[in-house]
Amino acid sequence: MGGRGRSDATQSFAVGWLTLAVLLGCITAVGESLPVEQAAAPMVRAECSHGQCANEFIVLLDMWERLVNFRSGLIHMMYASMDAGFVVVAPFVHQTKVSRMFSLPHHFLERRMKVTPLDTYFDVDTVRHIVPVADFEDWAGRTKKFLRGNEWRVVSVVSALVKFGYSGITISNGTEPYAWCDDADVENDVGIRNRRGQIEHLDAGKYRALTKHVVYERIVCVDGRTVSGESITKEHFRKLFQFVRDGVSDPDMPITLAFGNYRKEAYVEYAYRTAKTLAPKFNSKNILSDSLGLSKLAYTQADRFIESKMGGSPAYIAVHFRAGKTMDRVQTSDFSGEYFKQWGEWCLRQLHEEVQKIQREHPDTNFSFYVATDLLNDGMRGGEAPRGLAIAAVLKALHENLFSYFPGAATLDSNTDLHDVGADTMGMASLTDLSMSVKATHFVSQLDSFSKMVGWERQRLNLSPSHIRGCAHSIQDARERRYDFPPARA
Structure with missing residues (x-):
């Protein structure tokens, strides 16, 4: 390893990441370096490439910017997932945007429109050789729950809807740059309304509906300025997922965070640092950008x-x-x-x-x-x-x-x-x-x-x-x- 000129920090990261991957059962045994021209050789086992091995997910509901810039934001989040161990769920796209109005299949279907998942726009399968990316149906199957009461339906559960604060107001739970914010004003800001303009409450108020078959339990606010800085590491995500797990009614279910107003600036320094750390392994400064081509x-x-x-x-x-x-x-x-x-x-x-x-x-x-x-x-x-x-x-x-x-x-x-x-x-x-x-x-x-x-x-x-x-x-x-x-x- 020393003969390749890699720093002790890079070696430590690579060993730690591969150890985590082996424990999760999601990564095949690989050599230390994977040239770009060999990027199609799978690093992720097929049975895990769609997130089947994961218990922590991030869903991207809104990314504001259009094609090129939302691609950058998606790549940033996938780099974070490579280091922190969660799985990104491939978003849906309409008119070159990931937006709340078309963030889930039902939003298309209720308008009698063809659903356009991410692979309509980009070659997601190639990226799955590098990092697991879940399709909506894979995530929905992992997080399904049957609601009784007046509902009597199967839903998929988002543990917490996430609102990023970019306006300068400090958000903190005392030690970390996030906190619960389950109040009506925030819900009206980031919640997704039904066609009657209402946010639907289910199961005696425990859940709120994103669509007929996707619900969320709580809302957490994250300081968007802080998480864009250099201090963020995988510990941030470990603690954030644990914070949410400790605050929901069913902590044994897979934990899902749905980002309601994610922007490419959030976690940007963490993504750049992770890409730089992984560069020797892939012989590429930006292996995910090199892999995420047009569809x-x-x-x-x-x-x-x-x-x-x-x-x-x-x-x-x-x-x-x-x-x-x-x-x-x-x-x-x-x-x-x-x-x-x-x-x-x-x-x-x-x-x-x-x-x-x-x-x-x-x-x-x-x-x-x-x-x-x-x-x-x-x-x-x-x-x-x-x-x-x-x-x-x-x-x-x-x-x-x-x-x-x-x-x-x-x-x-x-x-x-x-x-x-x-x-x-x-x-x-x-x-x-x-x-x-x-x-x-x-x-x-x-x-x-x-x-x-x-x-x-x-x-x-x-x-x-x-x-x-x-x-x-x-x-x-x-x-x-x-x-x-x-x-x-x-």
């Missing part, structure tokens, strides 16, 4: 599009342009839309210059184009909307300019070009834009979360690097009507 469905959608709209498998350049985020940030100071217009035209010129550079480097290749942009397919449904006719006119002009730079570019029509996606056309449109960008011969984009995700995936698949231009904006320049690009104060 098979995402690539199937791309293959169908290439076949039907691009003549099979041509050489093509994918170009990504996102206008909504800059628009949303500057329009409160840029009522005329002039700054937004000049920023957009400058950014499009940069992307066009990058494409021309690629074409000069490959003079014998007749590239076609695929354009991924939030100017199409309700791409700004996430809350970005033009405030006033002037901004709306700029969006229309940018749309025209985009396609004048890349004439004949193929674009996705979410109404006709997607297959078997149910009601989640927005989410699958985003996924298909991603997978088309990954599969492209070359990818050109401004720097944003979308381009980061494409870059990670192209690197994971050993494809050519992305071509990224900055396209930075400055709110202060917009306020002062300065039109110098790139801005000196981004």
Whole structure:
């Protein structure tokens, strides 16, 4: 072991983690190092890969941010689970978000919508070679209970609904950064109401319903600022699970914490530290990010599009342009839309210059184009909307300019070009834009979360690097009507 240059702390961690895993019966015997190219070789026994061996679970009900950032938050929680020994339950996704309104199967079914579990978006099975991840049905079977009284139904029990406090109010039980907070105000804030707008109480008030078949017993508040810091270790989770176990009516059942407002910043330092500690074992700085690629469905959608709209498998350049985020940030100071217009035209010129550079480097290749942009397919449904006719006119002009730079570019029509996606056309449109960008011969984009995700995936698949231009904006320049690009104060 010393010959590999690993520190005593890293050795101690690895031995401790493997010892815990063997005691739980969930990990196969492995060597000390697993190269990235061998990451598919299972470290987790098949009979434990869905959490069947676990007695502690975390369910993610709401993660606020969309695709790329909720993926980061999920990875952070899975790293915590690798060190602390609990199992994450794969969340459900709708319109690229994990949200309380669509956090459990019943929320989809009552609206007569197709349920979209995490593996619709990401390749969860590959991650299960590294760390156990439970599907909802596996967790539900482990935590089921029959309620008598007036209910007479089988439910799955969440031990405690968790609310994170990020506002600056200190939360503590005297020694740890969490405490019981079973009061009506908190319940109204994090509880999930039925279609009549009520939080349903069951079994003489012992449980409250998340859905008809999922209930929770108590609410615990956690100091979101404290748990994002460097002091958090696996002891935090051990004590938190024990705190909840000591406070519920049936401590012999598996303990489940359901995070009602989890954000990627919570436990971020703990996740980074765990990833760094595990890096020598996997020969990877971020083995979970390297393993959590786009789903098979995402690539199937791309293959169908290439076949039907691009003549099979041509050489093509994918170009990504996102206008909504800059628009949303500057329009409160840029009522005329002039700054937004000049920023957009400058950014499009940069992307066009990058494409021309690629074409000069490959003079014998007749590239076609695929354009991924939030100017199409309700791409700004996430809350970005033009405030006033002037901004709306700029969006229309940018749309025209985009396609004048890349004439004949193929674009996705979410109404006709997607297959078997149910009601989640927005989410699958985003996924298909991603997978088309990954599969492209070359990818050109401004720097944003979308381009980061494409870059990670192209690197994971050993494809050519992305071509990224900055396209930075400055709110202060917009306020002062300065039109110098790139801005000196981004």
